[in-house]
Amino acid sequence: MAGKRRPYGRIRKLPSGRYQARYVTPDGQLRPAPHTFRTKRDADDWLADLQTQLRRGDWHDPDAGRVTLGEYAGTWIAERGLTTRTAELYRSLLRLHLVPTFGAVAVSDISPAAVRSWRAARLAAGVGPSTVAKAYALLRAVLATAVEDQLIRRNPCQIKGASNPPTPERPTATVPEVFAIADAIQPRYRALVLMAGFLGLRWGELIGLHRRDVDLDRGAVRVRQAVAELTNGQREIKAPKSEAGKRTVAIPAAIVPDLRRHLDLFAGPGSAGRVFLGAKGAIPRRNHFNRLWHKACAEAGITGLRFHDLRHTGNTLAASTGASTRELMSRMGHSTARAALIYQHASAERDRLIADSVSGLVDQARKLATGAHKADEELEGHAGGTTG
Structure with missing residues (x-):
């Protein structure tokens, strides 16, 4: 009588006395188990588990993950269809922070413990938490x-x-601080400061504006593109960060006269003319503008404020008006509610402080009124006793 045929896989005893299990992969290849077994029963159990994985479609080729992280990540970046600036950032993070540790390591050999150790080492080496977070x-x-x-x-x-x-x-600039900086900076950048502070537009969005994007009669600005500065000094004209970034933002009437004056004096000619140009007629560069910005802040007596912080000012002011989450998302150019909720939360906290202050004024007024009423009663009592 023939022996019972094994339902799946093959097992053989090695000269060492241990057992080797072999199995057929979905592509028809005969592969050995990654390790040997002490007993035939252990090998049988391993094959049974593997067969279950194959039936469920959970099997992974153990050799597939042997590609190195450096090679795989490089291909990953190239195939993502990223903007030039984002791809540049990712390559920098890969080169400076990931490749030194994981570049030559097989993807399948990267463990949670290795990731934790790498992150702790980066932070201990003094790398900024924000940079480590981006690399992670x-x-x-x-x-x-x-x-x-x-x-x-x-x-x-x-x-x-x-x-x-x-x-x-x-920090968030106050309205007087925004105007103080606008007054101190070169006149051609006054409108840039006001639009950043009260419309909440980003630097790249502002620099990317053309005359046709600004409708002062309707009091609106259309954001359709942005200018990104690359580390090699080149600039890239691109669409906003997301579809939500393509938007129309209403202009506060209070700054329309400033914008009208700016268009008359400093913007490029024609509907395609740039709204913001440097003194030599070129698109302003961030590093040059930053020098003017720091000088203007110093003259205005304001420290620790970045140009991008003006966007926080605009968003905070918008939230303080009681705008809905959806309205804030639209104005800010965000596709998710996270940032809008943060500004709404800040606005709610500020509103609570205002309410507490109002409550204090009410209590103070009531105490004064109560004190005055008691004084009147005492006077009336004295007057009544004299008459009696």
Whole structure:
């Protein structure tokens, strides 16, 4: 009588006395198990588990993840269809922060412990938390694609919140401070400061404006493109960061006269003329403008304020009007509610402080009124006693 045929796989005893299990992969290849087994029963159990994985479609080619992180991440960046500036940032993060540790490591060999150790070492080396968070987010995104490509079973980037470290709250300029800086800066950049402070537009969005984008009769600005500055000094004209970034933003009437004066004196000619130009007729560069910005802030007696902080001013003012989350998202150019909710929360806290202050004034007025009423009663009592 023939022996019972094994339902799946093959097992053989090695000269060492241990057992080797072999199995047929979905592509028809005969592969050995990654390790040998002490007993035949252990090998049988391993093959049974593997067969279950194959039936469920959970099997992963153990050799697929042998590609190095440096090679895989480089291809990942090239294939994502990223903007030039974003691709430049990712390549920099890969080169400076990921390749030194993981560049030659197989994707399948990167463990959660290795990721934790790498992150701790980067922070201990004095790398800024924001930079480490960006590098971690890139590593997590690359390895998430590796999971989708079935190179690995699970993403080893498991550190909760590591992509979004707590950041110090940036200062928000007051309305008088915005005007003080606008008064102190070169006249050709006055409107730039006012639009950043009261419309909440980004630097790249402002620099990307043409005359046809500004309708002062309707009091609106159309944001359709932005200018990005690359590290090599080149500039890239691109669409806003997301579809939500393409938007029309209403202009506060209070600054329309300033914008009209700016268009008359400093903007390029024709509907395609740039709204903001440098003294030599070229698109302003951020590093040159920053020197003028710091000088104007110093003259206005304001410290620690970046140009981008004016966007916070505009968004905070918009939130303080009681605008809805959807309205704030539209004005700010965000596709998610996260940022709008942050500004609404800040506005609500400020409103609470205002309400508490009003309550204090009410209590004070009531105490004064009560004191005056008691004084009147005492006077009336004295007057009544005298008459009696």
